[in-house]
Amino acid sequence: xxxLCNSCSRLERTVGFVVLLSLLAIAGGIFFKQFSxxxxxxxxxxxxxxxKRAESLAATVPWxxxxxxxxxxxxxxxxxxxxxxxxxxxxxxxxxxxxxxxCQRFALKEADGQWLEWFDYDMGTLPQAFSVFSTQRRAEGExxxxxxxxxxxxxxxxxxxxxxxxxxxxxxxxxxxMNATLDLAKRFVAASPLSTGRLPEFEIxxxxxxxxxxxxxxxxxxxxxxxxxxxxTAQYRARDTDVMVFLTPCSSAEAAAAxxxxxxxxxxxxxxxxxxxxASSLAKPVExxxxxxxxxxxxxxxxxxxxxxxxxxxxxxxxxxxxxxxxNNK
Amino acid sequence: MNSxxxxxxxxxxxxxxxxxxxxxAAGTAGVLLHDRKGPxxxxxxxxxxxxxxxxxxxxxxxxxxxxxxxIKTVNRALQALGGIEQFIKPGDRVVLKVNAAFxxxxxxxxxxxxxxxxEVIKLCLRAGAAAVSVTDNPINDPASCFTLTGIAKAAEAAxxxxxLPDAAAFKPATLAxxxxxxxxxxxxxxxxxxTKLIGIAPVKDHHRSGASMTMKNWYGLLGGRRNIFHxxxxxxxFELAQMVRPTLVILDGTNTMMSNGPTGGSLEDLKATHTxxxxxxxxxxxxxxxxxxxxxxxxxxxxTKAAGAGLGTAxxxxxxxxxxxxx
Numbered sequence: 297x298x299x300l301c302n303s304c305s306r307l308e309r310t311v312g313f314v315v316l317l318s319l320l321a322i323a324g325g326i327f328f329k330q331f332s333x334x335x336x337x338x339x340x341x342x343x344x345x346x347x348k349r350a351e352s353l354a355a356t357v358p359w360x361x362x363x364x365x366x367x368x369x370x371x372x373x374x375x376x377x378x379x380x381x382x383x384x385x386x387x388x389x390x391x392x393x394x395x396x397x398x399c400q401r402f403a404l405k406e407a408d409g410q411w412l413e414w415f416d417y418d419m420g421t422l423p424q425a426f427s428v429f430s431t432q433r434r435a436e437g438e439x440x441x442x443x444x445x446x447x448x449x450x451x452x453x454x455x456x457x458x459x460x461x462x463x464x465x466x467x468x469x470x471x472x473x474m475n476a477t478l479d480l481a482k483r484f485v486a487a488s489p490l491s492t493g494r495l496p497e498f499e500i501x502x503x504x505x506x507x508x509x510x511x512x513x514x515x516x517x518x519x520x521x522x523x524x525x526x527x528x529t530a531q532y533r534a535r536d537t538d539v540m541v542f543l544t545p546c547s548s549a550e551a552a553a554a555x556x557x558x559x560x561x562x563x564x565x566x567x568x569x570x571x572x573x574x575a576s577s578l579a580k581p582v583e584x585x586x587x588x589x590x591x592x593x594x595x596x597x598x599x600x601x602x603x604x605x606x607x608x609x610x611x612x613x614x615x616x617x618x619x620x621x622x623x624n625n626k
Numbered sequence: 627m628n629s630x631x632x633x634x635x636x637x638x639x640x641x642x643x644x645x646x647x648x649x650x651a652a653g654t655a656g657v658l659l660h661d662r663k664g665p666x667x668x669x670x671x672x673x674x675x676x677x678x679x680x681x682x683x684x685x686x687x688x689x690x691x692x693x694x695x696x697i698k699t700v701n702r703a704l705q706a707l708g709g710i711e712q713f714i715k716p717g718d719r720v721v722l723k724v725n726a727a728f729x730x731x732x733x734x735x736x737x738x739x740x741x742x743x744x745e746v747i748k749l750c751l752r753a754g755a756a757a758v759s760v761t762d763n764p765i766n767d768p769a770s771c772f773t774l775t776g777i778a779k780a781a782e783a784a785x786x787x788x789x790l791p792d793a794a795a796f797k798p799a800t801l802a803x804x805x806x807x808x809x810x811x812x813x814x815x816x817x818x819x820x821t822k823l824i825g826i827a828p829v830k831d832h833h834r835s836g837a838s839m840t841m842k843n844w845y846g847l848l849g850g851r852r853n854i855f856h857x858x859x860x861x862x863x864f865e866l867a868q869m870v871r872p873t874l875v876i877l878d879g880t881n882t883m884m885s886n887g888p889t890g891g892s893l894e895d896l897k898a899t900h901t902x903x904x905x906x907x908x909x910x911x912x913x914x915x916x917x918x919x920x921x922x923x924x925x926x927x928x929x930t931k932a933a934g935a936g937l938g939t940a941x942x943x944x945x946x947x948x949x950x951x952x953x
Contacts, residue, residue: 305635307639308635308638308639308642311642315645318649368770379765379853379856380765380766380853381765381766382765382889383727383728383765383853383888383889384832384833384834384835384838384856384859384887384888385833385886385887385888385889386853387833387834387856388833401729411774413729413730432886434885434886434892434894434895435894436894437892437894449892449893449894450892450893450894451733451734451892451893452891452892463891465730465734465891465892467730467731467733467734467774468731468733469893
């Protein structure tokens with residue numbers, strides 16, 4: 297081989313280099329061209345995505361109240377075309393793992409102008425259903441004794457039924473319409489064997505001073521930290537303000553310790569400053585954006601306090617959460 | 627007899643020459659056959675662009691009127707800018723681009739309010755407009771959206787024609803220098819022959835862009851699987867603002883959707899902010915609208931992009947807005 301190479305002339309080498317450079321230029325051209333690919337070529341033809349007509353809810357379930365009649369066809373959507381129904385809000389459901397959605401409008405038999413729309417999101421699992429339920433929860437909502445996670449507003453009912461998240465949105469707060477809306481929800485729950493179910497992680501949170509209905513599950517990017525997935529949170533009343541406490545389960549104690557350290561590094565890298573902590577503190581708090589963050593790991597959990605008004609509040613709440621985690625680990 | 631080394635060198639040169647000729651021939655054929663426009667999504671060759679609907683010489687103005695009655699506030703806001711006659715002349719063919727994105731009732735604030743749409747139609751006709759049409763390409767079924775929002779009924783009662791989108795209404799459009807709007811289907815037929823364009827949008831929270839106001843309202847002119855633009859939502863809104871130069875924008879902040887947008891769903895998502903904004907500068911209108919959502923223009927990259935490109939000003943106070951209230 298060495299003998300063959302030694303026998304190559306300068307011209308041969310030059311030609312060889314030119315050929316190789318040409319191939320590299322072609323490859324580079326293809327590489328850069330792909331970034332300016334025009335998606336219109338493939339998908340602009342679809343002026344409107346046809347929505348799949350689904351079988352009427354009224355035809356498949358026995359729970360339609362007598363006061364209601366169908367007010368439009370049933371529709372079904374997949375993660376690929378959920379946007380066609382709810383536009384930019386689809387991102388919220390997609391991030392939480394939505395499997396599909398069915399919806400249909402119903403109207404009061406006595407008044408076409410009074411109608412409601414039933415949205416049934418199949419989220420795949422109870423935690424995913426709870427996630428979209430909790431992150432959209434209206435603070436003014438009134439809890440409902442319907443399922444473990446349910447509330448109503450002036451014109452709508454929202455609840456988790458097993459792995460499904462249901463929204464029933466009425467066109468007004470008309471009393472007869474809202475009665476039918478609630479009746480519809482109750483009948484659905486009664487006919488659904490898997491309508492109940494609580495998330496055990498929320499049993500870990502201390503019950504004292506917990507703000508009712510404040511629990512959320514953030515599926516991804518909690519607090520802007522991309523490694524925080526499936527973070528359970530709850531608000532606590534502390535010194536005339538509400539403070540968020542959180543926890544997230546990990547695969548092992550080592551993974552929890554690593555994630556806790558990573559979040560702490562994330563805070564410090566984004567302008568956070570370490571604070572001196574009392575001896576009772578589980579970790580050194582970090583001051584960031586006018587609040588105090590305290591994160592620690594306990595067993596397989598990462599836990600902490602988010603945006604507390606003072607070190608004292610953060611240390612106290614973290615201590616109570618740590619005690620509950622210790623009890624949970626027994 | 628030549629040495630083997632000499633033969634190898636000569637063979638190499640001959641082969642290289644042949645290969646070079648073959649590459650050159652293939653390259654020449656490639657250049658000759660190359661379609662510089664690329665494959666089109668359309669059989670039709672007609673490519674369209676949105677005309678400039680702004681009124682020459684009027685300049686950038688903004689009026690902000692507080693009050694809970696949309697009919698009163700929009701009238702007062704227009705009067706503050708010199709009256710609708712400053713913008714609509716006898717014989718004009720006016721298009722109102724409303725937000726009819728969802729088949730939801732007007733009370734939920736996800737769409738343009740029918741009372742407001744109806745009043746603007748009446749004002750245009752009173753100013754001498756030859757025709758007024760109302761259009762949008764909704765997210766949901768168009769007929770249901772225009773019916774259930776109450777916009778169709780209000781528009782027809784006021785004397786306008788509602789134009790629902792169908793496949794023939796879309797034509798491919800390309801924004802010069804645009805990164806996203808290239809050969810993309812645009813709801814163009816309602817704009818064909820129009821002389822004035824007014825955008826009417828509510829102030830809403832938006833899960834993806836942070837806010838949906840007058841510039842985001844032009845998103846309803848796009849066809850196709852436009853949801854892919856959600857991956858770069860601020861750029862598409864900015865490009866739409868570059869593409870569409872309206873006569874006026876009317877931003878309805880009577881009830882602002884503060885959360886769970888753009889669909890909302892609960893009356894609790896709304897806040898009575900009792901404000902009507904009318905402007906010839908859509909960037910300024912949105913910058914003020916952001917304040918109704920408790921935000922600033924800096925919180926919304928599409929506003930800063932548009933202002934940076936000179937499409938309008940994010941410093942709405944610099945326009946010395948005419949302020950008034952109707953109680």
